[in-house]
Structure formats: structure tokens, C-alpha cells
Amino acid sequence: MKIISKIKYFFDIFNILIPSVTPKELIFFVTARCNAHCAHCLYKKQVDDQTRTSQELNLEEIEKIAQSYGRLIKLSISGGEPFIRNDLPEIIKIFNKYSQPNIVDIPTNGSLPKIIEKSVKEILRITNIPIIEIQLSIDGPKGIFEKISGIADHYDKIIETYQLLDAIRQKDERLKIKMNFTYVPENKQYVEPLVHQMNREYKFDRLQITFPHGHHIRNTVINKLFYQEFYTLSKKINMEVAPPNLWDFHSLIFRAIKMLRDDFLLKTMTHGNMGRFCGAGKKIVVIDDIANVYPCEVLWQSIGNLRKHNYNIKTILKGEKYQSFKKKYLGKNKCNCSWGNIALDAIIYNPLYWPKVIFNTFKIFFFHASKKNKT
Ligand code: SF4
Numbered sequence: 299m300k301i302i303s304k305i306k307y308f309f310d311i312f313n314i315l316i317p318s319v320t321p322k323e324l325i326f327f328v329t330a331r332c333n334a335h336c337a338h339c340l341y342k343k344q345v346d347d348q349t350r351t352s353q354e355l356n357l358e359e360i361e362k363i364a365q366s367y368g369r370l371i372k373l374s375i376s377g378g379e380p381f382i383r384n385d386l387p388e389i390i391k392i393f394n395k396y397s398q399p400n401i402v403d404i405p406t407n408g409s410l411p412k413i414i415e416k417s418v419k420e421i422l423r424i425t426n427i428p429i430i431e432i433q434l435s436i437d438g439p440k441g442i443f444e445k446i447s448g449i450a451d452h453y454d455k456i457i458e459t460y461q462l463l464d465a466i467r468q469k470d471e472r473l474k475i476k477m478n479f480t481y482v483p484e485n486k487q488y489v490e491p492l493v494h495q496m497n498r499e500y501k502f503d504r505l506q507i508t509f510p511h512g513h514h515i516r517n518t519v520i521n522k523l524f525y526q527e528f529y530t531l532s533k534k535i536n537m538e539v540a541p542p543n544l545w546d547f548h549s550l551i552f553r554a555i556k557m558l559r560d561d562f563l564l565k566t567m568t569h570g571n572m573g574r575f576c577g578a579g580k581k582i583v584v585i586d587d588i589a590n591v592y593p594c595e596v597l598w599q600s601i602g603n604l605r606k607h608n609y610n611i612k613t614i615l616k617g618e619k620y621q622s623f624k625k626k627y628l629g630k631n632k633c634n635c636s637w638g639n640i641a642l643d644a645i646i647y648n649p650l651y652w653p654k655v656i657f658n659t660f661k662i663f664f665f666h667a668s669k670k671n672k673t
Pocket of ligand 1: 572573576577578594595596597627628633634635636637640
């Protein structure tokens with residue numbers, strides 16, 4: 299990042315304190331198409347529905363949505379496999395023009411190396427977004443990963459994708475490469491050694507494990523896991539995994555926030571009171587591939603379809619359906635879940651947490667700086 303962008307990036311943090319009708323984080327499921335078949339996917343029902351492809355939002359419609367949306371801090375692209383859409387760079391360009399997000403986060407199963415390389419190069423070329431994070435999702439070691447995702451040679455393909463992205467990152471430091479492991483019953487014994495192997499062999503800006511969320515997977519996945527077990531492992535990883543660049547404060551800050559998020563989830567999971575802090579529809583909102591709007595991606599309760607509201611999300615967020623949603627789910631003892639983004643926002647949007655974020659950032663920095671000095 300050039301020095302001007304760096305200064306702008308840090309000052310823009312204060313934007314999150316400016317009230318607005320539209321949440322500063324948008325999760326946009328650009329497609330339900332996917333070449334993987336993961337059982338724990340929270341979009342599985344939509345991925346399995348072959349009829350959706352013909353109804354996918356097109357570029358013209360996406361432009362109308364962005365035009366009336368307003369300022370974004372973070373645009374999280376989701377799917378399906380986002381890179382299956384060959385107009386993904388154009389989608390990001392549209393949001394860059396109208397909503398100027400500081401961060402664009404794109405999770406991918408990493409199984410389409412050449413397509414991802416071409417698309418990421420194009421996104422960096424045609425936008426001036428300060429941070430583009432590509433999150434590679436790996437769910438197990440070679441052999442196990444293929445069984446979970448259903449993609450042949452998936453492990454080798456994700457490594458090839460990493461290598462191609464790494465070459466781009468060396469020329470453009472706006473690109474960050476994350477590796478995410480979703481902690482599920484099928485892979486939990488492999489996660490720790492795999493994280494350490496990845497840390498030894500490659501340079502991910504962030505390596506993290508996440509706890510699954512989603513209403514439809516509750517019985518099949520979440521009930522077989524213990525958050526406490528996940529929490530202990532995640533805490534260890536957040537502190538011990540060496541950052542490739544100690545001066546990359548964006549990655550350090552988000553690692554520090556992740557530590558606080560895990561603490562936060564431990565409390566809400568124990569007391570069952572996420573609803574009290576929940577900013578669904580206020581701090582974060584979800585749009586799916588066929589224009590439905592949801593306050594959260596756990597309950598999947600649509601509050602309207604953008605095609606029926608002139609592509610203006612503000613009308614939907616001011617509407618009756620969202621008011622009833624808020625009444626039913628947001629507030630003390632009303633709802634609970636393990637959705638990390640909601641916990642993350644509860645921290646980011648609360649200035650009382652900011653000193654802790656700074657403290658954790660420096661804790662990680664000095665921990666690894668002193669380790670480097672000893673070696
Ligand atoms: S606590 Fe909030 S994010 Fe979680 S399920 Fe309830 S409404 Fe959705």
C-alpha cells in the first residue's frame with residue numbers, strides 16, 4: 299500500500315462510527331454455483347438447487363444495487379465458488395465506484411488456479427481498493443480434504459493457487475492471502491498439525507480456524523463440536539503462528555480482533571445471549587445470488603427481494619419485515635448463534651474494545667519480534 303492509502307485506510311476506520319441506514323459490511327453471495335460438495339457448507343441448499351443459475355443477478359442489476367447502497371467498509375464476496383463468475387472483477391469494480399469499500403474479502407475453495415490468478419490480477423488492475431483478501435479454504439490434509447470437498451487433487455490445486463497468488467502479492471501488497479480451516483467433526487484432529495505445516499511451508503498473511511455456523515447444519519455439525527475445544531486451539535494458533543510480515547498491521551490488527559472475537563463467542567455461546575449484541579441488518583447484511591436480502595446468514599429469513607424494490611436496499615431495511623425481524627430476534631435473551639461476523643462487528647463497532655485491539659496487536663507484534671531476535 300502506498301503511504302497515502304495507508305493513512306486513508308486508518309482514518310477510514312472512523313467511518314464505522316458514522317450512522318447509516320445501510321450496514322457498512324455487505325455479504326454478497328454472487329453465485330450458488332460451485333464445483334465442490336462440502337456437507338458443512340452453509341449455502342448447501344442453494345448450491346444444490348440447479349434452477350438458480352438462470353436467475354442470478356446480472357451486472358446491470360448489481361450496478362443498480364450498488365448505486366443506492368452507500369458507503370461500505372467491507373465487501374465480503376461469497377458463494378458458491380465466487381471465481382466461477384467470470385465477471386467477478388466487474389462486480390468488484392462496480393462496488394469500488396459506488397461504495398468504496400476499504401476491504402474486499404473473497405473466500406474461495408482454491409480449486410481453479412489459473413482462473414483465480416487471472417481474476418485477481420484484473421481486480422487489482424481495475425480497482426483501487428486498499429485491501430483485497432483472498433481466503434483459501436482448506437478443510438484437511440491431502441486425501442481427507444478431497445473426501446470432504448469432492449474435488450479430485452484439491453489439495454494440490456489449492457497449493458498451486460497459493461503460489462500463483464504469492465507471485466502477484468510480491469508485486470502488489472494490497473493483496474493479502476489468508477488460509478481458513480473450518481473446524482468440523484471430520485477434520486478436527488488434523489487441524490493443528492496442518493496449520494503448523496502451512497505456517498512452515500508457506501507465507502499466509504493470516505492462518506485461522508473458524509467455528510461453523512448456520513441453522514441447517516446445527517444438528518449435523520455444530521452439535522458434535524465443543525466450542526471450548528475449538529477456542530483453546532484457536533487461541534494457540536492466533537498467538538503462535540508466525541506472521542510473514544511483522545509490519546503488515548492490517549493482518550496483525552485483524553488477528554488481534556479474531557482473538558477478541560473468540561473470547562466474545564465463548565461468552566455468548568456459554569450464556570446463549572448473542573441476540574443482545576447482534577447487529578444483523580444494522581452492521582451487516584446479506585444479499586444472495588437471486589436478490590433476496592437477509593439480516594443474517596444463520597436464520598436465512600428473507601426480508602425482501604431487491605428486484606421487487608427497485609434494487610434499493612434502503613427500502614427493504616426500512617420495511618415492515620425487517621422491523622418484525624428486529625423485534626423477534628435482536629435483544630436480550632431473544633436469539634443465539636455462533637456466527638463469527640456478528641461477534642467481530644460487536645467488537646469493531648464498539649470503541650470500548652479498541653484499546654484491547656491495540657493491546658493484542660502489540661502483544662502479537664512483540665511476541666514474534668522477540669522470537670525473531672532470538673533466532
Ligand atoms: S443472534 Fe443475530 S446473527 Fe445470530 S441467528 Fe440470531 S439474529 Fe442471526
